[in-house]
Amino acid sequence: MKNRINFNEVVTRDGFQNESLFIPTDKKIELINQLSHCGFSKIEVTSFTSPKAIPMLADATEVMQGIQRVEGVEYTVLIPNLKGAQRAMQVNPDELNLVMSTSQSHNFSNMRMSMQSSFASLAEVIHFVNQKIAINVSLSTAFGCPMEGYVDPRVVIDLITQFSDLGVGRLTICDTTGMANPEQVAQMAQLVTNLFPNIAFTFHFHNTRGMGLANLMAAIQNGITQFDGSLGGLGGCPYAPGATGNICSEDAIYMTQLMGHETGIDIIKLLESAKLLENMVGRTLPGQIVKAGTIDCLHPVLGNVQELMSS
Amino acid sequence: MKNRINFNEVVTRDGFQNESLFIPTDKKIELINQLSHCGFSKIEVTSFTSPKAIPMLADATEVMQGIQRVEGVEYTVLIPNLKGAQRAMQVNPDELNLVMSTSQSHNFSNMRMSMQSSFASLAEVIHFVNQKIAINVSLSTAFGCPMEGYVDPRVVIDLITQFSDLGVGRLTICDTTGMANPEQVAQMAQLVTNLFPNIAFTFHFHNTRGMGLANLMAAIQNGITQFDGSLGGLGGCPYAPGATGNICSEDAIYMTQLMGHETGIDIIKLLESAKLLENMVGRTLPGQIVKAGTIDCLHPVLGNVQELMSS
Numbered sequence: 300m301k302n303r304i305n306f307n308e309v310v311t312r313d314g315f316q317n318e319s320l321f322i323p324t325d326k327k328i329e330l331i332n333q334l335s336h337c338g339f340s341k342i343e344v345t346s347f348t349s350p351k352a353i354p355m356l357a358d359a360t361e362v363m364q365g366i367q368r369v370e371g372v373e374y375t376v377l378i379p380n381l382k383g384a385q386r387a388m389q390v391n392p393d394e395l396n397l398v399m400s401t402s403q404s405h406n407f408s409n410m411r412m413s414m415q416s417s418f419a420s421l422a423e424v425i426h427f428v429n430q431k432i433a434i435n436v437s438l439s440t441a442f443g444c445p446m447e448g449y450v451d452p453r454v455v456i457d458l459i460t461q462f463s464d465l466g467v468g469r470l471t472i473c474d475t476t477g478m479a480n481p482e483q484v485a486q487m488a489q490l491v492t493n494l495f496p497n498i499a500f501t502f503h504f505h506n507t508r509g510m511g512l513a514n515l516m517a518a519i520q521n522g523i524t525q526f527d528g529s530l531g532g533l534g535g536c537p538y539a540p541g542a543t544g545n546i547c548s549e550d551a552i553y554m555t556q557l558m559g560h561e562t563g564i565d566i567i568k569l570l571e572s573a574k575l576l577e578n579m580v581g582r583t584l585p586g587q588i589v590k591a592g593t594i595d596c597l598h599p600v601l602g603n604v605q606e607l608m609s610s
Numbered sequence: 611m612k613n614r615i616n617f618n619e620v621v622t623r624d625g626f627q628n629e630s631l632f633i634p635t636d637k638k639i640e641l642i643n644q645l646s647h648c649g650f651s652k653i654e655v656t657s658f659t660s661p662k663a664i665p666m667l668a669d670a671t672e673v674m675q676g677i678q679r680v681e682g683v684e685y686t687v688l689i690p691n692l693k694g695a696q697r698a699m700q701v702n703p704d705e706l707n708l709v710m711s712t713s714q715s716h717n718f719s720n721m722r723m724s725m726q727s728s729f730a731s732l733a734e735v736i737h738f739v740n741q742k743i744a745i746n747v748s749l750s751t752a753f754g755c756p757m758e759g760y761v762d763p764r765v766v767i768d769l770i771t772q773f774s775d776l777g778v779g780r781l782t783i784c785d786t787t788g789m790a791n792p793e794q795v796a797q798m799a800q801l802v803t804n805l806f807p808n809i810a811f812t813f814h815f816h817n818t819r820g821m822g823l824a825n826l827m828a829a830i831q832n833g834i835t836q837f838d839g840s841l842g843g844l845g846g847c848p849y850a851p852g853a854t855g856n857i858c859s860e861d862a863i864y865m866t867q868l869m870g871h872e873t874g875i876d877i878i879k880l881l882e883s884a885k886l887l888e889n890m891v892g893r894t895l896p897g898q899i900v901k902a903g904t905i906d907c908l909h910p911v912l913g914n915v916q917e918l919m920s921s
Contacts, residue, residue, distance in 0.1 A: 404911045407919050445909045477898075478905045480868035481827055508905070509861035509898035510868075513823040516792055538909050539902035541894065550820035557791035557821075583852065587788075587820035591850035594789045594819070598756045598849050600715045608718050 303561045305340035305525045306552055307501060310576065311362075312343040312377055313545055314533030315355050318580060324358040326579055328365040333572045334530070335369040338564035343396060343527075346377035347387040363390035375435065379410065384424045394433040396471070397421045401454050402444035405475070409439070418461065425465050435469040436462045437503065442487065443478030445538040452490060459495060469499045471527065474514065476536050477507025477543075481517035488521035503527040504546045506585070507536045511546035512554055519555070526551065531573045531584035547586040549573050553593065566593065614872045616651035616836045617863055618812060621887065622673075623654040623688055624856055625844030626666050629891060635669040637890055639676040644883045645841070646680040649875035654686050654707060654838075658694035674701035686746065690721065695735045705744040707782070708732045712765050713755035716786070720750070729772065736776050746780040747773045748814065753798065754789030756849040763801060770806060780810045782838065785825065787847050788818025788854075792828035799832035814838040815857045817896070818847045822857035823865055830866065837862065842884045842895035858897040860884050864904065877904065 311327055311334075327345075334342055344366065350357030359376065368374060375394035378384050384395060399417035400406035406414045425434060441455045459470055472487060479487075484502070491500055502518045503526070504511045515526060528551045534544025549569045552562055566588075573589045583590075600608070622638055622645075638656075645653055655677065661668030670687065679685060686705035689695045695706055710728035711717035717725045736745060752766045770781055783798060790798075795813070802811055813829045814837070815822045826837060839862045845855025860880045863873055877899075884900045894901075911919070 403919065404915065407915045408912070411918060413919075443905055446911050448906060448908050477902065480865055482869040507898060507902045508864070509823055509858065510865050512820055513827045513865060516824045516827060536902065542898055542902040547820065553819070554791060554821050554824060558793040587818060587853055591788065591818045591847065591853040594754055595759060597759050600757050601719070604715065604718045607722060608714065608724075 301558075301560045302519070302522075302524050303563070304519060304555050306548060306562060306564060307341035307343060307375070307525065307527045308334050308339045308530060308548055309343040309527050309545060310530035310533050310548070312346050312356070313527075314529040314531070316346070316353055317533070317535045317544060318355060321355060322579060324361050324365065327358070327362050330572065330575060330579065331362070331366045333568075333575060335367065335372050337569045337572060338562070339372055340525070340563070341373040341375055341394070343375050343377065344392070347383035348377070348379050360386065360390055363392065378424060380420050381424050381427055384427060388428075388432070392432065394435055394469075395424070395428060396435045396437055397424060398437040398439060400439040400444070401450050401458060402440045402447045404446040405440045405444045408446070418458070422465055425467065430466065433469065434467050435471060435501070436467050437471040437473055439473045439475040441472045442474040442483055443476070445476045445478070452487060455487070456490065456494060459491065459498070463495060463498060468497065469501070471501040471503050473503040474505055476538050477505035477511070479504065479514050480510055481513045484514045484517040485521045488518050488523050492522045499525065501525040501527060505536065506532060506543040506546050507539055508542075512551060515546060515551055515555070516558075519558075519560070528552065531576045531586045531589065533576065533580065533584055543585045547584075549588050550586055553588050557594075612869075612871045613830070613833075613835050614874070615830060615866050617859060617873060617875065618652035618654060618686070618836065618838045619645050619650045619841060619859055620654040620838050620856060621841035621844050621859070623657050623667070624838075625840040625842070627657070627664055628844070628846045628855060629666060632666060633890060635672050635676065638669070638673050641883065641886060641890065642673070642677045644879075644886060646678065646683050648880045648883060649873070650683055651836070651874070652684040652686055652705070654688065655703070657688035658698040659688070659690050671697065671701055674703065689735060691731050692735050692738055695738060699743070703743065705746055705780075706735070706739065707746045707748055708735060709748040709750060711750040711755070712761050712769060713751045713758045715757040716751045716755045719757070729769070733776055736778065741777065744780065745778055746782060746812070747778050748782040748784055750784045750786040752783045753785040753794055754787070756787045756789070763798060766798070767801065767805060770802065770809070774806060774809060779808065780812070782812040782814050784814040785816055787849050788816035788822070790815065790825050791821055792824045795825045795828040796832045799829050799834050803833045810836065812836040812838060816847065817843060817854040817857050818850055819853075823862060826857060826862055826866070827869075830869075830871070839863065841880075842887045842897045842900065844887060844891065844895055854896045858895075860899050861897055864899050868905075
């Protein structure tokens with residue numbers, strides 16, 4: 300019996316965050332409402348960051364209030380600090396997703412502070428929330444930092460330990476700029492599941508160097524059962540113009556299903572959402588299944604070939 | 611100790627075949643000469659098909675005569691029938707690559723004849739060549755046919771057996787339109803290596819549905835050590851407009867190297883060839899590493915972040 304694999308759809312947060320043209324609030328709500336009926340275990344709806352820093356997600360409150368929640372789907376929101384948590388708590392998310400990097404220079408670039416300060420700031424959020432709501436912590440650059448290169452897995456393990464000591468039971472291990480390879484992913488998966496059997500891990504991959512789905516497969520083979528994905532592969536990498544961003548949800552999910560894993564996701568509905576998204580952003584996205592169709596979309600045998608075959 | 615993995619570069623045959631604008635003979639030769647110094651075990655130079663059917667490769671003889679061969683690299687050419695073999699033998703290739711499909715409708719579409727007729731025609735070539743030159747047989751649609759869908763692995767096994775009985779020691783198992791998934795690839799790899807321990811198998815993947823590198827990884831995990839790839843991911847799928855074609859050589863090779871396998875390939879030289887190719891065809895190709903760089907191409911910490919870090 301193969302593991303059930305769950306997916307967390309992050310397109311309206313991680314994907315939209317990289318778009319240059321503002322996507323209207325009602326369009327965001329429309330897409331999330333469609334995604335809610337696809338079978339995701341979780342949807343990362345938006346981010347309660349400073350509207351100045353990320354104008355695209357300035358409508359976080361309106362979006363959270365506007366969507367129709369579906370039972371069985373957790374609606375999570377990204378939180379950078381206490382102020383964000385306080386704003387988010389007013390709209391009753393199912394989970395807060397806190398984030399910090401596992402390398403100093405990436406943390407400084409993204410959070411404008413040291414990893415120590417970030418940890419203290421997130422600890423403050425965790426105490427403030429006081430278990431009234433589930434908390435997930437996302438550890439960025441866990442497989443490599445675009446400025447520093449190699450990230451020692453011990454740094455990742457230390458941070459997991461510290462958050463675990465604060466009562467955090469959910470962590471996401473992020474390959475933020477697509478530096479991981481399947482061998483490294485397999486080792487990380489073994490390491491964290493062995494050391495922290497009671498923590499629910501999500502792995503978050505980017506396809507920046509084309510290895511996203513191979514990394515997903517390596518993680519599945521080594522016991523990881525929850526993954527982030529972005530519809531259509533929407534997103535990008537600030538360090539690699541033209542390269543793709545997050546792994547494409549529908550491609551990742553379809554592969555997982557073909558490999559015999561239950562995902563609970565309706566791939567046909569999901570492909571409709573991917574088409575809606577392409578219309579929304581007005582361009583072709585990196586997702587492949589939306590172009591090629593599922594493998595059971597067969598092509599007709601052409602007339603002249605039929606003649607040949609029957610002659 | 612991990613298996614050494616060898617790659618066969620097919621861009622100037624499988625990739626160019628899908629291009630609409632003719633690529634001049636001297637440009638083809640220039641690219642092949644560059645690729646010869648990258649460390650490939652084999653290069654599929656061109657195809658001796660009817661110049662009417664594939665005008666792009668009408669200069670097969672001139673290309674084979676114009677390239678500078680490098681020791682350690684096998685130069686192979688695609689052959690559809692006896693006439694092609696006779697033309698090819700005049701330019702002394704290291705290998706003839708014969709091809710037929712494992713599904714009737716795809717074979718009729720591509721070869722204008724039944725699988726039985728194709729087999730008879732290829733058997734004729736094999737007898738004609740009479741072991742004077744190595745022969746590889748490529749079996750198309752072995753993981754699924756775009757018209758018929760499921761292809762029974764027994765059909766593939768039967769064809770391997772028949773070719774093996776004719777003395778063929780090299781076969782390529784092709785996922786011609788990207789219908790394979792990693793589970794299926796793992797099973798096929800186990801099946802063929804167990805049943806035919808003395809045959810040298812190459813696996814040929816397309817990235818039509820985004821699973822190309824995951825399929826490569828599944829094949830490696832199950833004992834396959836030789837793969838086809840196309841520089842830049844050049845190529846496409848006639849059944850899926852907009853979808854990608856063959857797996858991208860440099861992305862596939864780089865992943866294989868990061869996983870700890872010796873490939874003998876100089877990835878930096880290969881990336882230079884990928885850039886030459888992009889200039890040649892005048893557009894951006896699907897390859898990711900050429901956009902994102904290798905993981906050791908680190909980015910500078912920006913001035914304002916440096917200030918923050920030192921304050």
